[in-house]
Amino acid sequence: MSHTSPASYLVWSIMSVILFAFLVFHMWSFDRFRCLRWSSSGTFKRVMTYSYLLAVPLIVTYALGFAIIKYRQGFIAAGGVAIPKPYPLWPDSARSAIFPLMLTFAFAWSLEMITHLEELCFWFFVVKSTEPQDWFRSAYFRIWIVGSCAAIVYMPVVTVLARRDPLVCEAHTFLGGSAGSLTLTLAFTPILWAFPNFLAGLKAAGVDSATIVRLTKFHELNMIRVLFRFVFLVPLFILGVDGVRPHKHINESMVWTDFLTMIFAVGCCISSALTLVIFFPRSVEDEIAARDAAREKRRSRAYSHSLAPSNGRRTSSLTAAQEWDMPITASEAAHMNATAEYPASPGTAFDLEQQQQQQYAGQQRPYNFLPSIDEHTAEAELDGSAFISSPQMAYKEGHYDRARDVNMQDMASVGSASASGSMRKIYLHRRPSGVNPLVHNFRSPIDLGEG
Template identity: 60%
Template sequence: MSHTSPSSYLIWAILSCMLGIFLVYHLYAFDKFKCLKWNNGPYSGAFKRIMTYSYLLSIPLIITYSVGFAIIKYKEGYVYLELEGVVPTPYQLWAPLSKSAIFPLTLCFTMAWALEMVTHLEELCFWLFLVNAQGGQQDWFHSYYFRTWIVGSCVAVLYMPLVTIFTRSNPLTNEAFTFLAGSLGSLSLTIWFMPILWTFPSFLHKLKSEGADNATVIRLTKFHELNTVRVLCRYLFTVPLLVLGVDGARPHQHINENPFWTDFLTFIAAVGCMISSGITLIIFFPRSVESEIAARDASRERKRLRSQGSAIEIRGTDFGTSMSISEPPASYSRFHDSLAVKTNYSLHDFSPESHEVSFNSEDKIAAMEREEYPLSELPHSSTIRPNRKRGDDVELGGIGSLTEANLSRHNVYSSVNLMVHSYTSPISASDSPFSVLVPKA
């Protein structure tokens, strides 16, 4: 800590602040911060809350640690020592206020690292559950993988702060053992991820052979690629800090006394930590750009229809009736929103500029219906979905395809867990009614 240069902590501060900015942008684009609410949806159980808030809390703690030490290091600057030359000012020569901030800032880093291990352990256990569970085993919350995550998370949250607290008398020893304890835990989890990365291509091949839909295979392939990059970045984060921790715990330091290797390993660890955390954010809160564009276009269309003051007159010449409305009904708006994205049908035919749409015969009406619902383009799995109540919300029904989870039930036999077909993120399992912290016996 006192032997590293101010520029090393400046790199940590810049990258952590960039990660914080990306966090704010991504959560706003994801659902405009709705995921931060305590009751986010009907199935926001304790598991989902713990996973969400533990990860989101780790990033501000890392920012506090890196920015705080960057300010202190530049404030204290450098000093000339005999036989050493110009070196960063040792902590023994720091101002009292700077000395008093060492332990709180180190504790922030320790807590952030412990919460990160909770996140990584959950992902490890959840992927092991998905890959190894058979088709009939569907309950993640009653599996021994879930119990392993609970025990491991409690151990991580307890032992990391305790190591920092018990070694706080000497800041150099405190930093060395904090790096050593954290890097050993994170490196162990990272190594355990290697069998998953190794066997996942064969797992995807098994899904294809059993007739899984392309959307599921594409989604899982994307997660596999992100996990591969993130595991490599976690090696970049843990191995340099492990080297610094082991060297700092020895009686004679060789690496920590070398300015080049100290700064080099610190820079590499910062890059690995921030990239890994950013990929974790993308995996936990995966965005669907297609759905976002469709929702945005539908919202703009509804606003355009509301802003039109002129009435739309629809006259049926064959029926001898005339109807005038000042605004399209809500059912019509929902009908258009669900179809405009998938078909060539447009509200242009009912635009208020024309003020009139004439139907000369029932054949024209049937032709329009065929254009709106081309039966040849409907998938074989199309079905009529009724309106369903989801907590306080109502899910509108309609005509569409079966969900991926229901499609998997039509398979004759599946050797994989059905949760694979509806997998969206490691915390998507909390959308189950079994979202409780401790599984029932």
């Protein structure tokens, strides 16, 4: 506090503001802030989302508040050198802001510990459990609940009890928070050590490559994040231990306090940014596909509007996809054979529908059209591990939602089907035995269904 220079809090403020800007950009790109709606998810995901997102602005408030105070107070000359003005020489308005800012930092750290504990318990649950289990009924989930309640009470109480002396309050807050978070980080290292063997076991069990790639990506991000969590926690642990000692060696040196504070700021912001990427993983491929699909839908709708006045056989409110669901009369079939009124660009979904209309013009529409099934699919059907699912179907087994496991690449590789004139997606999936179904449907440590 008074023994650190204004530049150290300025660096901390810059890093935290960059983190907040990245948070806003990432959440907008992720789903346009829809995940922040109260009704968008279950209780568990809401708690994890809001606890993490509230921690970032609290850290920004703490860093900016002390940066403003430090620059306003400046330096004084002592022993022939310039040192930051000690807090007893600050005006009353500045001294009265010390405790609220420290309490803000304590609450932010409590929320960080909730996040770290949830990730620790979740990854232990994934690595250790091989049989179908429910996360919300596991012992790891109960450990997270008890630990989270302790963290949200523990940190503010430490700050409140030591509030009489600001330097002692700062030292105990740094020491208490860094000790708890450092314990969680050290407990996370066995997961990093065991994860390669866990991935090898999934490959041997026949888990699909997309799941292996997804878990490998999370493993690499976790390794980088744990490294920066050590960069974040070790400096504050050193400052906290030195602060509670009778004779302070490090806190009396502006060089060491500034260095450790700046290193802490870098580690804190980078590890928090990686946590955001892990909690809300973006798929650029799916985002581009969704934008292209929306653009094609608007194009098809505009084209159907432009066709309505010329042929008069459909109202302008119907799209080409809706027309395909309607029965074709003999006159319409003859009209489609005689004229080419649907100049859609090659390779689009609209063009595919027009080709199918022309192919079945004047004929009875097929009840079902199945894509070709290779020998692997046939084998999966024989052993009963394959199933057919549509995007609208929500077939769940416990908290394992098979419908959510359907992605665009899977559907494109299998093909499309037509049943009673409407397009359906077919997805065939093999579930290896001895593997927790949560692995197949895993997207994020907080996206685990209702709870």
